[in-house]
Amino acid sequence: MEGGCLTSLTVYDGGHGIGGNKIYLEEDGSGVFLDFGKNFSKYSAFYEEFLRNRDTRGIHDLIYLNLLPRLNIYREDLLPADVKVHTYPSLNVAAVLVTHAHFDHCGNIGMLRSDIPMVASPESLVMMKGMQDTGHTSLELEMVYLSPRRRSNDHGLCLGSQPNACYIGRDICCTKDLSDELISYLSRRPGQDSAKAKRLEPGRCQPVDEMELPFEVSAHPVDHSVPGATAYILRGDTTVAYTGDFRLHGRNREKTLEFIRAAREASVLITEGTRIREIGGEGCGITEQSVTEACLDAVERSSGLVIADFSPRNFERLESFQEIARKTGRELVVTAKDAYLMHALQSIGSFSMDDSLRIYKEISSARGKWREEVIDKNYSSRYVDHLSIRKNPEAYILCFSFLDMKNLLDIKPDGGTYIYSACEAFNEEMEIDFNRLWRWIQHFNMMSVGFGIDGDGVLHFNGRYHTSGHASGDDIRRVVEHVDPEHIVPVHTQHVEWFEKNFDNVVSLEEGRPYEF
Secondary structure, eight states, rough: SSOOOEEEEEEEEESSSSSSSSEEEEEEEEEEEEOOOOOOHHHHHHHTTTTTOOOOTTTTHHTTTTTOOOOOOOOGGOOTTTOOOOGOOOOOOOEEEEEOHOOOOOGGGGGTTTTTTTOOOHHHHHHHHHHHHHSOOOOGGTTEEOOOOOEEEEESSOOEETTTOEEEEOOESSSSOOOOHHHHHTOTTTTTTTTTTOOOOOOOEGGGGGGGGGSSSEEEEESSTTTTTEEEEESSSEEEEEEOOOOOSSSSSSHHHHHHGGGGSEEEEEEOTTBBTTOOOOGGGGGHHHHHHHHHHHHTOOOOOEEEOTTOOOHHHHHHHHHHHHTTOOEEEEEEHHHHHHHHHHHTTTTOOTOEEEEOOOOEEEEOHIIIIIIIIGGGEEEOOOOHHHHSSEEEEEEEOGGGGGHHHHHHHOEEEEEEOHHHOSSSSHHHHHHHHHHHHHHHTOOEEEEEEEETOEEEOOGGOOOOSBBHHHHHHHHHHHHHEEEEEHHHHHHHHHHHHSSSSSSOOOOOOEEOO
16 A cells, blocks of 8 residues: 555445445545445335335434435435434535446435535436436435435424425536536426426536545446446545446446456456346347347337337437337327426437437326426427327337326227336346236237236246346456456446455455455
């Protein structure tokens, strides 16, 4: 080591499971969090669709169930009278570095103290704010801006919104130069100009290299299933590289290779291992191009309506279906929420909306301000309703997921193809959802491509129609061997033993226990 300060690493969540990463890196009494995500696996042990944590109790439920680490780092306005965080360890958190806009990496940021800045790529910032603008009010969505709470009863146990209080923007540090368009987007909330609306008081926005941090931080774009995915190299007394989620088989694999080359200086490599047990390099032969070809073939063979179901915010897959729609003479139809995100990404030059792209017009009395200000104002001519699709179903590809199936009750298709182009079920709750989805597909006499349920009720998937956002075991092995770190810290994996079997310098961290390098 070059100096006398020790670099301390503590994994508070995500060390022995998929997602929920909360990794604290500290040096000389100050540190940063690498991601601060929601651990869906831990949540699902207590909660499900109709039983959720209570926002009116602030962080009480999450602390009591150990779904948040017991630390003194949370917003004061989220502390009911019976939560005494001053009894918990306090961390000097200079910032939270976000790798990408998936909830298992950013979904608990809204609970952090409001004076803790967030570092992220322009694309991640756009998507996090877009999800917040278009979503229902929830603490888990308060990543970019927050709605101040106050104790609302005599006992101080319940929390409610502060009347007439503005939304408060979190300070933002962007991994790239800030464009005027991005600053404008981050600085206002749709509908805030009306007389009675709450305004957004934006936080400070600056490039990350202008921010004082306990480490020298460099951000490196990597390939993943969502735009703007970023790995980080942190240089202090010890140089640490953190992969976040990455892969080598997407269209942007060269970005990952550039990060790997830069990470060779790192003494410590913190790496994901989601698909570590899968052998074969570069996605085990399934690439985004091969998925596009398989989906194109399925669309060409379909004589009726086509529904394409792929992961939320997987804009690379969306681009693939834009290409498929052009080649098959169909029109691609997205939801209004997807269009809102696409509009924001296009405004910062990170996505190109096809001129023929259409937007589904739901039968709904609810008209959010984001829809009125952005979709109605800019894209009203692109709307297509249920009657148009019902009249000419073979002319469209609908980008719908399970949660959008209710719209088929208005479209009333008879036949067609449902292309499932997302991940396989990995827990019992997802299997139940697939059984429900199967009933919807069967009800409308559609052919299912990508998954099915046989006569014995067994769920089957066809991997040709989806490629993972994560590297295979062989790819991760090559990454580790190329970087050649002194210490390997596996996270975001259920198979730490694989690392221990294949490498001699693995540090398997117990959650909440610091390790010094």
